[in-house]
Amino acid sequence: MENPYAQSAAAPPSSPEAQRLADYESAIGPNSGYYLKYFEQFDAGESRASWNWPAFFVSSWWCLYRKMWLWGILTLLWPWIMFFVFSIVVGIAAAATKSAPIAAIVICSLILIAPYFLLPIYANAFYWRHINRLIESLPKSIATVPDKRLARLERNGGTGVGPMIAVMVGGGFFFIFIFGIIAAVSIPAYQDYTIRSQITEGLNLASMAKAEVAEYYAEKKAWPEQEDLGGEPRSGKYVTEVIVKSGSVVITYGNAVNSQLTGQRLAILPGVTSSGDIVWACGNHALPDGVESGTGPYGSDVLNKYLPKDCRE
DSSP states (O other), X not given: OOOTTOXXXXXXXXXXXXXXXXXXXXXXXXXXXXXXXXXXXXXXXXXXXXXXXXXXXXXXXXXXXXXXXXHHHHHHHHHHHHHHHHHHHHHHHHHHHSSOOHHHHHHHHHHHHTHHHXXXXXXXXXXXXXXXXXXXXXXXXXXXXXXXXXXXXXXXXXXXXXXXHHHXXXXXXXXXXXXXXXXHHHHHHHHHHHHHHHHHHHHHHHHHHHHHHHHHHHHHSSOOOHHHHOSOOBOOSSEEEEEEETTEEEEEEOTTSOTTTTTOEEEEEEEEOTTSOEXXXXXXXXXXXXXXXXXXOXXXXXXXXXXXXXXXX
C-alpha cells in the first residue's frame, strides 16, 4: 500500500550544467550568489585571479569559516614558521657578513607578508577547487541519489562557525602558551644583551685611558697613577669613573647602568713583552706567558657571562 505521507524524491537536474549549479549552491551554502559568478568563470577557463576582501582582512577566519581547514591552520601558523626561519636565516647572514643583514631581513619580510596578499587574489579559486573536490569525492551510492547528494554536499560543504571558533580559541591558547615560552626565554636574553652593551661603554672609555698609559710608560718606563696623567677620570651614562691605578685601567659601573652592575668594577691590567711592547689583560683573562705584569689591580667583579670573550677566564 502506498504511503500517502511519503515525500517524493527530488527530480534530478535536467542537464550536467544544471547539476553542477545545484551542487555548487548546496556545497557553498550562505552567500552562494557571490561565489557562483566566479565559479562559472573558472569553469569556463578564465583567469583564476580575483579578489576576496574577507580573505584579505581575516584570512584564517575566512578559511576556517569555509571549512578549508588546511589553509586556515597554515595562515595561523605561517607567522610562527617564518619567525623561526627568519631567526635562522638572519643569524647565518649576520655571521657571514659580520654586519647588519639588511638583504636577508628584507627578503624574509617579503616572504612573510606575501601569502597575505596572494591568498585574497586566489581565494575564490582555492575555494572553487575545494568545492569541486567535495563534489568529486561523493560515493557512487550517494552521488546517484539527488536528495542524498545534495544533503551530503550541504553537510560537508557550507560553513562551519562552531569548528571555526573552536580552532581559533584553541589557537589562541596555543599562542598564549608560545608567547609565554618566548617571553621566558627572550626577556632574560634581552636583559643579558642590554648588560653586555653597557659593559661595552666602559671598555670604549677605557681605550683612551689605555693609550695614555702606554704613552706614559714609553716615556717614563713606569706605570702611572691617574694624577700623573692629569685630567679628571672619565665617566659615561653607565660608568661612574674610569681611573688609572699603577698602570691598570679600572672601570666602575654605575649611573644609569643595570642594577646588577651597580658598583662593580672591571680592571684592565698592562704588561710588557720582552721586546718592550705593551699588551693588556682584560678582567679575568690572563696575560700571555713571558709578559712582565704591571703592578696595578686586575680581575673583575662582573660575571663572566656579561663580559666579552677577551675578558673572561
